[in-house]
Amino acid sequence: MRVYLDNAASTKMDKRVIDAMIPFFLEKYAVPSSQFTHTYGLEVKDAVDEARASFVERIGGKHPEEIIFTSGGTEANNLAVKGVAYANMDKGKHLITTQVEHNSVLNSFRRLEEEGFEVSYLPVNENGIVDMDVLTRCIKKETALISVQYGNHETGTVQDIREIAKLSKEKGILFHTDAAIAWPYLPIDAYNWGIDLITLSPHKFYGPKGIGILFVKKGTKIKKVLDGGFNEFNLRPGTENTPAIIGAKKAAEIFSKEDVDRILLLKKRLIRGIETTIKHVEYNGSKEHSLPHIANLTFKYIEGEAISLRLDFEGIAVITGSACYSKNLQASYILLAMGKNHEQAHGSIRFSLSKYNTEEEIDYTIQKTGEVVSDLRKLSPLGREDEE
Amino acid sequence: MPVPYTKLVIEHFKHPHNVGEIKNADVKVTEGSPACGDMLTLYLKVDPETHVIEDIKFQSFGCASNIATGSILTDIVKGKKIEEAAKITWKDAVKALGGLPTVKIHCSVLAADALHSAVEIYMEKTGLVKEKKPTTKEIVMSKLSHVVDPLTGIDVVRSGLIKTIHIKDGIVTVILDLPKEHQFAKNIEEEILERLEHLWDVTAVKVIFEG
Numbered sequence: 324m325r326v327y328l329d330n331a332a333s334t335k336m337d338k339r340v341i342d343a344m345i346p347f348f349l350e351k352y353a354v355p356s357s358q359f360t361h362t363y364g365l366e367v368k369d370a371v372d373e374a375r376a377s378f379v380e381r382i383g384g385k386h387p388e389e390i391i392f393t394s395g396g397t398e399a400n401n402l403a404v405k406g407v408a409y410a411n412m413d414k415g416k417h418l419i420t421t422q423v424e425h426n427s428v429l430n431s432f433r434r435l436e437e438e439g440f441e442v443s444y445l446p447v448n449e450n451g452i453v454d455m456d457v458l459t460r461c462i463k464k465e466t467a468l469i470s471v472q473y474g475n476h477e478t479g480t481v482q483d484i485r486e487i488a489k490l491s492k493e494k495g496i497l498f499h500t501d502a503a504i505a506w507p508y509l510p511i512d513a514y515n516w517g518i519d520l521i522t523l524s525p526h527k528f529y530g531p532k533g534i535g536i537l538f539v540k541k542g543t544k545i546k547k548v549l550d551g552g553f554n555e556f557n558l559r560p561g562t563e564n565t566p567a568i569i570g571a572k573k574a575a576e577i578f579s580k581e582d583v584d585r586i587l588l589l590k591k592r593l594i595r596g597i598e599t600t601i602k603h604v605e606y607n608g609s610k611e612h613s614l615p616h617i618a619n620l621t622f623k624y625i626e627g628e629a630i631s632l633r634l635d636f637e638g639i640a641v642i643t644g645s646a647c648y649s650k651n652l653q654a655s656y657i658l659l660a661m662g663k664n665h666e667q668a669h670g671s672i673r674f675s676l677s678k679y680n681t682e683e684e685i686d687y688t689i690q691k692t693g694e695v696v697s698d699l700r701k702l703s704p705l706g707r708e709d710e711e
Numbered sequence: 712m713p714v715p716y717t718k719l720v721i722e723h724f725k726h727p728h729n730v731g732e733i734k735n736a737d738v739k740v741t742e743g744s745p746a747c748g749d750m751l752t753l754y755l756k757v758d759p760e761t762h763v764i765e766d767i768k769f770q771s772f773g774c775a776s777n778i779a780t781g782s783i784l785t786d787i788v789k790g791k792k793i794e795e796a797a798k799i800t801w802k803d804a805v806k807a808l809g810g811l812p813t814v815k816i817h818c819s820v821l822a823a824d825a826l827h828s829a830v831e832i833y834m835e836k837t838g839l840v841k842e843k844k845p846t847t848k849e850i851v852m853s854k855l856s857h858v859v860d861p862l863t864g865i866d867v868v869r870s871g872l873i874k875t876i877h878i879k880d881g882i883v884t885v886i887l888d889l890p891k892e893h894q895f896a897k898n899i900e901e902e903i904l905e906r907l908e909h910l911w912d913v914t915a916v917k918v919i920f921e922g
């Protein structure tokens with residue numbers, strides 16, 4: 324059996340999404356911005372405008388021009404963080420984010436630090452959650468931006484972005500949330516919640532890769548970070564990736580709450596199955612405030628790369644926070660920020676589910692994980708004492 | 712592209728040889744720590760007459776490369792004389808495995824380090840070392856630089872955990888800047904004893920926690 328449980332990395336596209344895209348390769352391939360030239364271009368522009376309107380509605384925006392299409396979540400995060408920082412230097416050069424953000428957010432802030440901005444990286448508690456009191460204390464007169472992710476891509480932990488948005492608003496600070504892995508699994512309501520910028524990434528919800536979305540609330544001061552033409556309301560130059568824009572719209576349209584409910588049941592089945600059949604397992608993150616499709620577990624006394632490779636032999640795809648697995652040989656900075664020690668990080672495995680997973684697959688995964696963990700523990704010099 | 716390991720690496724990883732403990736081992740030594748992501752414990756049983764390695768076993772908290780290297784390395788040295796085993800390097804192990812991805816080399820270095828530590832301890836224990844130098848603070852420090860704090864993954868010397876070392880009448884006293892209640896106090900103490908107890912002029916080792 325082959326079981327793909329790395330859906331937080333990317334998902335399988337829905338066939339209906341591909342079908343919706345095909346005409347934009349073969350027939351409607353003109354550039355949408357050529358609105359004063361020909362019918363070809365106008366037709367495509369209509370379709371792109373529809374996509375914009377569709378996203379505005381789904382995330383609680385008000386104006387179509389609040390949707391900026393980019394090349395991906397990474398670029399959307401770069402634009403949000405750097406674009407807002409550069410445009411609001413008159414207010415101040417202090418920025419706030421967290422230690423558990425995706426690299427596209429973290430490294431954007433690090434770049435700004437090199438350029439003379441001051442950045443506060445908020446710590447998180449053992450469940451990965453930001454403390455509102457700490458956030459409040461970090462705010463200064465010069466704070467121009469607060470950026471906190473909606474959900475975490477490694478542990479699934481969800482932040483209380485409504486509270487954070489409220490606080491930002493009270494203090495008159497712009498608020499960005501990276502919802503790349505969270506939306507549409509969880510809802511978002513830009514105006515009602517008071518969020519100024521939102522990052523979305525369609526390939527995380529059965530849409531195409533190479534397309535991202537940045538919601539920028541009307542009136543938000545932001546500068547473009549790529550130089551070029553005047554596309555996307557002069558915020559993101561470059562020829563629009565129209566097939567992907569149409570695919571993104573379709574993916575959002577057909578995304579269903581029923582699928583989410585089913586995924587959540589599967590995740591609970593997986594966690595319960597593992598926790599009842601395997602000893603010495605730790606759940607990383609908050610069980611209560613969690614994305615429906617991500618679970619991160621540490622199997623004590625053994626190393627994650629060994630676990631994931633053995634699971635791969637059984638046809639099961641997962642990833643680990645172990646240093647041995649990562650390109651830079653560093654253990655997961657996210658688990659370390661949660662106060663986990665290196666040993667816990669090295670033994671961690673992320674399971675991330677999709678609407679395509681079945682109960683049968685989950686049961687197979689529980690069984691194989693049990694076998695692999697037990698096999699590897701037989702090799703391990705650790706953990707003999709507390710075994711009954 | 713399949714996983715970046717040779718068939719042999721995968722074979723040894725899936726079905727490692729010489730796994731487990733040796734109850735009455737002549738030497739037991741641990742290299743690395745779970746905090747570094749790799750840890751390997753080696754057990755040696757050596758024929759006291761011929762100094763041939765009769766049995767060797769290992770345990771690993773480690774990735775595929777670490778487990779595979781432990782397996783092939785123990786295969787290579789089993790049945791060899793201890794002096795020959797001393798000459799086996801990580802390069803021999805990697806070669807025998809048909810190569811390892813570059814970023815994974817450190818995992819096999821760790822396994823070879825464990826072997827060399829085990830051989831050294833055996834030779835010191837049995838008086839096979841030619842010149843018997845008196846145990847000095849420097850020697851103790853260099854031995855303790857292999858003992859790693861499982862929490863940080865940094866050895867106890869480099870992390871400044873060693874407050875003082877006294878050596879008097881064959882008794883080595885190591886005072887650590889760690890509370891007795893430290894989660895890994897017992898592990899650290901055990902590993903310090905493993906590294907020092909057998910030295911030819913050492914009659915006792917005391918580890919004192921003063922944190």
Ligand SMILES: Cc1ncc(COP(=O)(O)O)c(C=O)c1O
Pocket residue numbers: 331332394395396397398400425427472474475476501502503504524525526534535
């Ligand atoms: C939380 C989070 N933010 C941002 C990104 C980047 O998105 P993209 O892959 O579309 O560049 C990802 C996905 O890798 C993510 O999980």
